[in-house]
Amino acid sequence: MKERVRKQILDFKPYTPGLTLEDIREEYGVERVIKLASNENPLGVSPVVQKVLGQKAAEVFRYPQNHSPRLAAALAERLGVEPDMVVVGNGSDEIIDMLYRVVAEPGRDNVVCYEHSFSMYRMCAKLCGVEYREIPREHGLGLPMEHLARAADEHTALVFLTSPDNPTGLAATADEIAKLSRALPEGALLVVDGAYAEFAEPQDIYEAAPRLAELDNLVLLRTFSKAYGLAGMRLGYGIMPAWLASYLRRARIPFTVNLPAEAAGLAALEDEVFLSETLRVVCEGRDYLGRELAALGCEVTPSQANFLMFRPPSDATVFFEGMLRRGIIVRHLKSFGLPDHIRVNMGTESENRAFVSACRELL
Structure with a gap:
């Protein structure tokens, strides 16, 4: 067997x-x-989140609303994008996995990343039968922005950039992200994993969400695990072109974000x-x-x-x-x-x- x-x-x-x-x-x-x-x-x-979770305990026999539309709408308002551009997931890891399954053709396509990076990118590539191309970092473990663009070709489905980067903590500015996005071959998506985006200062230099309107190949990943203290709830989201978000919602299994997690996310956004x-x-x-x-x-x-x-x-x-x-x-x-x-x-x-x-x- x-x-x-x-x-x-x-x-x-x-x-x-x-x-x-x-x-x-x-x-x-x-x-x-x-x-x-x-x-x-x-x-x-957050004490506010703890209170809300206690109130929601009696409701867990109910199914959640599929795709978490209330949370997606709240995130869209926070980020200044349309709700149909937001996909909420069981951690941002689910969004990474879904991107592979939706846009990367096994045996044909490749994904590009750099050494000493988050292992999930490589793991998903292997699981999905997609070539994983890993390039060296810059001197001093810097982010190899130009090398990422040169490593991509007509069969590149995804290019991964972590900013702020794990494990170095280095970050790319919104201008640098936009430049990389425009330098990629047609059809390649730039996926910027921003699990630590809230900590980058100043935000107006590093926040790439306002660039989504002008860049049709940019995907931003975020999580509630770090700044919002919800690592155990497994709650994340992606902001991306509406057409791509539609395919992710279409292809995913139902109810991946549970009811308490969605309630916790909504409460966390309110607790400034x-x-x-x-x-x-x-x-x-x-x-x-x-x-x-x-x-x-x-x-x-x-x-x-x-x-x-x-x-x-x-x-x-x-x-x-x-x-x-x-x-x-x-x-x-x-x-x-x-x-x-x-x-x-x-x-x-x-x-x-x-x-x-x-x-x-x-x-």
């Missing part, structure tokens, strides 16, 4: 999630664990106070950690996200394991192909100070 399994699955390597609090408590015997590895919201969940406080805490924490890490001899990459990537002056594996023994989870970027680098997301003020204290001990 194993012969019935598609050849792409036989040697498929699944996504490897980060370590959990339970993993570290059990392995290292520490009571207090600080998780700074998964780029989650340092403030947790929580979002503003999140951005303040992240911005201040980013500045503080950047200064402290640099003072300890680390090579810190400037970031527009809610995390920092750095290269410690000593062995990164030893640093990573030393942090775990102290009950602090950071991300060793070995899985990104960067074994000499560490990624740490901003926590609360006390968590950030505990991290810096542990760094001083280790370095």
Whole structure:
């Protein structure tokens, strides 16, 4: 029966999630664990969202409204686009998967991305039988904007750009995104994964949504997991040309976004106070950690996200394991192909100070 399994699955390597609090408590015997590895919201969940989720608990026996039209309309109003340009998904990962299934022809088309990037792009390509072209980054791990355009050809279905980038935190401006979009061959879609878009400053320089009206091959991906603190709800969305959004809605399985998730998304958009406080805490924490890490001899990459990537002056594996023994989870970027680098997301003020204290001990 194993012969019935598609050849792409036989040697498929699944996504490897980060370590959990339970993993570290059990392995290292520490009571207090600080998780700074998964780029989650340092403030947790909005109190407004928590209240709404409690109110919706009694309604979960009902099916949700397919395609989440209320949330799509609210997002469209927020971003200044038409509602039929917004596709809400079970995390932005679902939108990535759907784009492959809708526009990439197996055995003919290719997708283009760059090294040391989010593994989901490569995984979806393999699952769908589509060629995955990975190009080198610029010197210093910069975003290879011009090289992305040159790597695309008449069979390129999707070109992926993550901005702000994971794991570096570097970001492309809206002007740079528009230039890349116009440089691509006809028929190629530029997909800008903006999971960390809310953290880029100033927004008027980095926000590409206003360019959607002039660029007919641009797709923007966003998530509620980071700035809105809803990682566990699995809620994301894509903003794209209306014709493409129509095909995605047509081809998807029904009810992928559950009723509590949609309610949480609507509530999160209304809680401006929580979002503003999140951005303040992240911005201040980013500045503080950047200064402290640099003072300890680390090579810190400037970031527009809610995390920092750095290269410690000593062995990164030893640093990573030393942090775990102290009950602090950071991300060793070995899985990104960067074994000499560490990624740490901003926590609360006390968590950030505990991290810096542990760094001083280790370095």
